[in-house]
Every structure is written in structure tokens, then in C-alpha cells.
Amino acid sequence: MSKGVEWAAHACAVLAPLWPDRGLSLAALAEFHGVPAPYMAKQMQALAQAGIVKGGRGRSGFYALAKAPAEITLLDILKAIDGDEPMFRCTEIRQNGPCGSKPEDCRLPCSIAAGFARAEAAYRDSLARVDLVTLNRSVAAQLGLDKIMSAGAWVAENLRSRQ
Numbered sequence: 001m002s003k004g005v006e007w008a009a010h011a012c013a014v015l016a017p018l019w020p021d022r023g024l025s026l027a028a029l030a031e032f033h034g035v036p037a038p039y040m041a042k043q044m045q046a047l048a049q050a051g052i053v054k055g056g057r058g059r060s061g062f063y064a065l066a067k068a069p070a071e072i073t074l075l076d077i078l079k080a081i082d083g084d085e086p087m088f089r090c091t092e093i094r095q096n097g098p099c100g101s102k103p104e105d106c107r108l109p110c111s112i113a114a115g116f117a118r119a120e121a122a123y124r125d126s127l128a129r130v131d132l133v134t135l136n137r138s139v140a141a142q143l144g145l146d147k148i149m150s151a152g153a154w155v156a157e158n159l160r161s162r163q
Helices: 003-018 026-033 037-049 074-082 111-128 132-143 145-158
Strands: 022-025 053-056 062-065
Touching: 003 022, 003 026, 003 037, 003 053, 003 062, 003 074, 003 132, 003 145, 022 026, 022 145, 026 037, 026 145, 037 053, 037 074, 074 111, 132 145
Parallel strands: none
Antiparallel strands: 022 062, 053 062
């Protein structure tokens, strides 16, 4: 998983309470998380292409969630940033080397590939159960009131309304 997934998830978590008619500029999102704006722009563009956020166009581009926070899951964010390809790709290594199996003996999926596929399915199912509302409740409980108030004040200073 790329660190872009982490950055995108954090950006969506900040935008979630602002839905449906408010958002932040790219510069504000990057500043809030202490990350380079060009790299944050790349993640936000991927989220926009996936229909998770709306907005863009330059450093001052406005970003807001494109749909309700309860409709956006961590799996949606992962797929927007890293794609939908399986994390493990079997190359049939069991057919290589001096003791390799013949292709006709490999009609069933490799047990190693099958194990990775089951683990990835469980991982993706778990991510699909965490929407932005659930995520933000957990984050709020973890941060505490002082940190939430501080972050809320910073966001309020940098808010933009959808025109």
C-alpha cells in the first residue's frame, strides 16, 4: 500500500465533516497534514477521478467530498489511489526449477496464491466496512476534545463554500 493511500484517507477524514457544501483548498489540505502540495495534488486528482471528491485546478483548487461520508469507505480510497489490482500476483513459480510441476499438474490454484487471495479478500472486506463517518468517530475518540477543538478552529479559518 502506498503512502498516498494514507494521505488520501486523512484528507477525506478532514473533508467529511464539511460535506455537502464546504471544503478546503489543496494548499490547506497539504498544510494541515504537513505534506508537499504537489504530492497531495496527485492523491486528490485520483480521488476526483474515482468520484470521491469534487474540485481541483491548481494550488488554490477547492476540494469537497462528492458524496456523503457514509457512502465512502476506506476500500474506496485504497482503490482510488492504488487501483483494484490484486496485491499478490501468482507467477506460477511452482512450474520453475529442477523440481517444477508440469502445467497440466497445475489446474488447481496454487495453495500459496489461494492463501494470499483469502487474506486479501478478508482485508478488503474489512476496509469496506469502515466508512468515513465510522472512521471520524474513532479518530475523534482517540484525539480528545482539545485536539479536536484546535483542528476545528484551523479548518474554520481555511474553509471554502461551494459556489
